Amino acid sequence: MEDNKYKKFGISAFGVFLFLPIYWLINMSFKTNEEILGGLTLWPQNFTLDNYVQIFSDPTWYMGYVNSIVYVCINLAITLALALPAAYAFSRYKFMGDKHLFFWLLSNRMAPPAVFLLPFFQLYSSVGLFDTHLAVALAHCLFSVPLAVWILEGFMSGVPKEVDEIAYIDGYSFPKFFLKIFLPMIRSGIGVTAFFCFMFSWVELLLARTLTSVEAKPIAAIMTRTVGAAGIDWGLLAAAGVLTIIPGVVVVWFVRNHVAKGFALGRV
Amino acid sequence: MNKVQNNKAWFLVLPVFALVAFSAIIPIMTVVNYSVQDIFDQNNAYFVGAEWYREMLSSPRLLDSLLRQFGFSFAVLAIQIPLGIGVALMMPAKGRMAAVWLIIVAIPLLIPWNVVGTIWQVFSREDIGLFGWSINAIGIDYNYASSPIAAWITVVLMDVWHWTSLIALLCYSGLRAIPEAFYQAARIDRASRWAVFRYVQLPRLRSVLIIGVLLRFMDSFMIYTEPFVLTGGGPGNSTTFLSQELTKMAIGQFDLGPAAAFSLIYYLIVLLVCYLFFTIITHQDKVK
Amino acid sequence: MAEIHLKSLAHSYSKNPTSASQYAIREMDHIWEDGGAYALLGPSGCGKSTLLNIISGLLSPSEGKVLFDGVEVNNIPPEDRNIAQVFQFPVIYDSMTVFDNLAFPLRNMKVPEVRVNTRVNEIAEVLELEELLSKRAKNLTADEKQKVSMGRGLVRSDVSAILFDEPLTVIDPHLKWKLRRKLKQIHEQFNITMVYVTHDQLEASTFADKIAVMYGGQIVQFGTPRELFERPNHAFVGYFIGSPGMNLVEVERADGGVMFNSIKVPLDNSINAILNESASTNIKIGIRPEFVHVWEEPTDGAFECRLKVVEDLGTYKILSIDLDGVEFKARIEEDAPVPTDKVYISFPEQWLKVYLDEYLVDPTHDALEGA
Numbered sequence: 026m027e028d029n030k031y032k033k034f035g036i037s038a039f040g041v042f043l044f045l046p047i048y049w050l051i052n053m054s055f056k057t058n059e060e061i062l063g064g065l066t067l068w069p070q071n072f073t074l075d076n077y078v079q080i081f082s083d084p085t086w087y088m089g090y091v092n093s094i095v096y097v098c099i100n101l102a103i104t105l106a107l108a109l110p111a112a113y114a115f116s117r118y119k120f121m122g123d124k125h126l127f128f129w130l131l132s133n134r135m136a137p138p139a140v141f142l143l144p145f146f147q148l149y150s151s152v153g154l155f156d157t158h159l160a161v162a163l164a165h166c167l168f169s170v171p172l173a174v175w176i177l178e179g180f181m182s183g184v185p186k187e188v189d190e191i192a193y194i195d196g197y198s199f200p201k202f203f204l205k206i207f208l209p210m211i212r213s214g215i216g217v218t219a220f221f222c223f224m225f226s227w228v229e230l231l232l233a234r235t236l237t238s239v240e241a242k243p244i245a246a247i248m249t250r251t252v253g254a255a256g257i258d259w260g261l262l263a264a265a266g267v268l269t270i271i272p273g274v275v276v277v278w279f280v281r282n283h284v285a286k287g288f289a290l291g292r293v
Numbered sequence: 294m295n296k297v298q299n300n301k302a303w304f305l306v307l308p309v310f311a312l313v314a315f316s317a318i319i320p321i322m323t324v325v326n327y328s329v330q331d332i333f334d335q336n337n338a339y340f341v342g343a344e345w346y347r348e349m350l351s352s353p354r355l356l357d358s359l360l361r362q363f364g365f366s367f368a369v370l371a372i373q374i375p376l377g378i379g380v381a382l383m384m385p386a387k388g389r390m391a392a393v394w395l396i397i398v399a400i401p402l403l404i405p406w407n408v409v410g411t412i413w414q415v416f417s418r419e420d421i422g423l424f425g426w427s428i429n430a431i432g433i434d435y436n437y438a439s440s441p442i443a444a445w446i447t448v449v450l451m452d453v454w455h456w457t458s459l460i461a462l463l464c465y466s467g468l469r470a471i472p473e474a475f476y477q478a479a480r481i482d483r484a485s486r487w488a489v490f491r492y493v494q495l496p497r498l499r500s501v502l503i504i505g506v507l508l509r510f511m512d513s514f515m516i517y518t519e520p521f522v523l524t525g526g527g528p529g530n531s532t533t534f535l536s537q538e539l540t541k542m543a544i545g546q547f548d549l550g551p552a553a554a555f556s557l558i559y560y561l562i563v564l565l566v567c568y569l570f571f572t573i574i575t576h577q578d579k580v581k
Numbered sequence: 582m583a584e585i586h587l588k589s590l591a592h593s594y595s596k597n598p599t600s601a602s603q604y605a606i607r608e609m610d611h612i613w614e615d616g617g618a619y620a621l622l623g624p625s626g627c628g629k630s631t632l633l634n635i636i637s638g639l640l641s642p643s644e645g646k647v648l649f650d651g652v653e654v655n656n657i658p659p660e661d662r663n664i665a666q667v668f669q670f671p672v673i674y675d676s677m678t679v680f681d682n683l684a685f686p687l688r689n690m691k692v693p694e695v696r697v698n699t700r701v702n703e704i705a706e707v708l709e710l711e712e713l714l715s716k717r718a719k720n721l722t723a724d725e726k727q728k729v730s731m732g733r734g735l736v737r738s739d740v741s742a743i744l745f746d747e748p749l750t751v752i753d754p755h756l757k758w759k760l761r762r763k764l765k766q767i768h769e770q771f772n773i774t775m776v777y778v779t780h781d782q783l784e785a786s787t788f789a790d791k792i793a794v795m796y797g798g799q800i801v802q803f804g805t806p807r808e809l810f811e812r813p814n815h816a817f818v819g820y821f822i823g824s825p826g827m828n829l830v831e832v833e834r835a836d837g838g839v840m841f842n843s844i845k846v847p848l849d850n851s852i853n854a855i856l857n858e859s860a861s862t863n864i865k866i867g868i869r870p871e872f873v874h875v876w877e878e879p880t881d882g883a884f885e886c887r888l889k890v891v892e893d894l895g896t897y898k899i900l901s902i903d904l905d906g907v908e909f910k911a912r913i914e915e916d917a918p919v920p921t922d923k924v925y926i927s928f929p930e931q932w933l934k935v936y937l938d939e940y941l942v943d944p945t946h947d948a949l950e951g952a
């Protein structure tokens with residue numbers, strides 16, 4: 026089919042469009058600032074690893090990554106721990122106010138984070154959680170938990186209730202059934218949820234920056250404050266940027282099969 | 294699924310409810326509280342009723358931002374939706390390359406938003422960026438730091454680069470759900486490529502597209518980080534959208550009262566537009 | 582109208598098949614004659630859908646040729662083969678009305694709107710869809726949707742064959758017979774070659790003049806429903822056709838016939854001769870429950886057995902009988918006397934079939950062939 030030629034050309038063009046800016050960043054990360062500011066070169070004339078070395082050796086830099094990863098993981102843990110039982114309830118039971126609760130949860134996804142800036146700042150300060158990983162993780166939960174419940178409910182509804190009933194007849198207690206039988210069946214769903222939680226929490230800047238100052242400062246905040254007296258350290262900035270892309274690629278590689286299914290449910 | 298009526302299920306839902314209520318209701322109430330007070334400091338706060346609301350709704354600064362915001366959202370939607378559908382149609386449906394392209398297309402969605410801003414900041418500069426330099430090299434005067442038009446183009450381009458993939462991935466999965474028999478029948482019916490798209494694929498994409506448009510509208514309406522890093526809102530005010538305006542007011546100036554009122558107006562606009570969109574769509578379904 | 586000839590046809594989904602098991606369709610030669618109504622009957626996975634898709638052109642066979650009226654069509658795409666195909670579940674264009682659905686193939690061929698109008702109305706009348714013409718296709722019931730699918734196939738005047746891939750699968754049982762009747766009516770009215778794939782023998786026998794039974798990628802018998810019933814060419818045909826199917830028992834050669842356990846079944850010498858020529862040990866005897874002769878008293882040539890179960894199905898009864906450890910089913914009329922414990926059965930010679938390597942041993946036939 027000649028169709029395929031156009032398709033290949035089209036998708037490759039789009040791929041180039043997506044990749045070019047990223048390539049440019051990678052390109053810059055291996056250059057010195059002099060080279061960057063000196064003129065435009067398509068690949069590093071004086072290849073250098075200095076920028077990366079600096080990041081890996083300077084705690085203020087690499088701690089940024091560590092902090093980000095820590096709160097993303099905490100967020101994921103809390104989200105799953107809360108969303109799994111809730112999604113199960115929505116999937117298996119009818120209860121008073123269930124529809125209203127579901128829609129209310131979803132509506133929180135529509136709230137502009139900027140609206141919560143100030144209240145969160147004051148709220149978390151007042152409970153002594155300011156500048157902790159937990160604060161950021163919890164703040165992100167406002168958006169990730171409803172999403173997780175929605176995605177998980179979709180996957181859980183795909184498992185027939187008969188499975189639950191058979192387990193009870195076989196003598197499983199609810200926790201045992203849930204952990205040993207049910208969860209493995211919705212593995213894809215958990216993978217998809219983890220992907221979307223990561224996708225939101227890792228990339229979000231506003232709340233993460235507002236709720237932290239020194240201890241739990243995420244890499245995003247550190248990067249936005251790299252303007253020094255001598256101007257912007259482009260090479261360093263580029264290297265830092267490249268390093269933030271890598272975890273994303275790793276995560277999507279691991280869940281690539283599940284993600285297709287997740288998007289298929291149309292639940293983002 | 295035949296669900297069993299059981300109010301004890303609330304126990305399972307309670308943790309979620311508590312967290313979200315805590316995170317959502319308390320802050321919102323705080324915001325509402327601030328929005329009706331004039332706050333000088335911790336101890337000096339006076340009830341001023343709807344004054345801030347009136348002020349905000351008539352503030353030219355706010356209305357300008359609102360206008361810019363709508364303009365931005367419509368511009369990006371107009372590009373991202375057709376482009377996203379097109380990309381989804383071009384992505385291979387199966388085989389090794391399918392997974393590879395899936396990952397390539399997904400990457401922009403996984404980059405921290407400030408890095409997206411940084412990437413485009415660098416990429417579009419005429420001195421150190423490939424894009425900026427190239428445009429200037431072919432004779433077009435392009436500097437996003439000084440020209441509002443250039444700034445707008447860059448911001449829109451950046452958002453298209455960033456988020457088209459979301460629409461593409463949604464549509465891609467929607468397309469995969471179409472059984473082969475429909476394509477086979479269309480072949481036998483001698484349908485043209487366009488007819489296949491219009492009568493087989495597009496109807497099936499409807500539900501994912503509704504979600505996609507809704508999400509993209511909401512997210513573009515709330516955008517903050519990327520344009521902030523790229524242009525800082527400038528030159529001047531030209532790319533200052535609603536979130537940035539609000540943040541400036543709340544954190545920058547600490548004008549709590551007005552900021553709070555603004556916040557609520559903002560939230561309500563988002564909810565209102567979403568509600569309208571949803572109603573129109575479901576109404577269309579009923580009419581059919 | 583078209584005669585469809587499958588010549589040395591075989592198909593494997595693997596690129597370089599090395600063994601017979603990798604073939605979905607094993608080499609076959611078959612002719613579907615012009616204007617006939619045929620059924621392609623077989624269990625799931627036997628290759629019927631594959632064969633159908635090869636005929637329609639949606640699948641290209643890895644070996645062999647497909648000929649329409651003597652012309653090779655292997656490289657001709659489905660849209661140019663003048664065939665129509667109806668799938669297992671209704672394939673309709675949701676966003677269009679029934680009228681537009683039916684008009685779709687014609688409009689794609691740029692037929693003038695006036696002609697489209699007449700033709701659609703014609704077909705709608707035949708299929709009893711006139712009242713639904715302005716309704717949106719999305720809102721129809723499953724059987725109405727299937728009728729629309731069929732209509733789209735019929736609406737093109739250049740259609741020479743219609744292929745049906747288990748089209749009644751999603752239809753409610755009580756509506757199936759209506760649609761089957763409608764199909765038969767269409768066949769009589771339009772005289773188009775029709776090939777109907779199914780795993781339901783009742784559907785096959787009510788619809789088709791001749792049935793091709795498929796098993797393991799091959800057409801093992803092609804005949805009228807009656808031929809299949811009375812003279813199954815292949816052990817599988819015996820087993821598959823009939824309700825319940827043929828009683829089949831594995832046997833060994835014995836003096837003057839065959840035997841299983843301690844039961845000796847005498848056979849005609851001509852059959853024995855053919856058996857002795859082969860070294861194979863795959864021998865079966867088969868007899869349909871309808872033809873098992875049940876006696877109340879001990880009779881010459883009848884075997885004594887024990888009655889296990891009697892199932893009363895209204896107009897007839899099924900007896901499950903144990904003959905020396907092997908179960909036989911016999912079918913008797915509703916008024917026939919039911920024995921209580923001991924029962925005597927015999928196997929009338931003309932109905933007792935012998936299968937060597939799954940195929941029917943038929944001395945007269947072989948004699949004609951000069952085997």
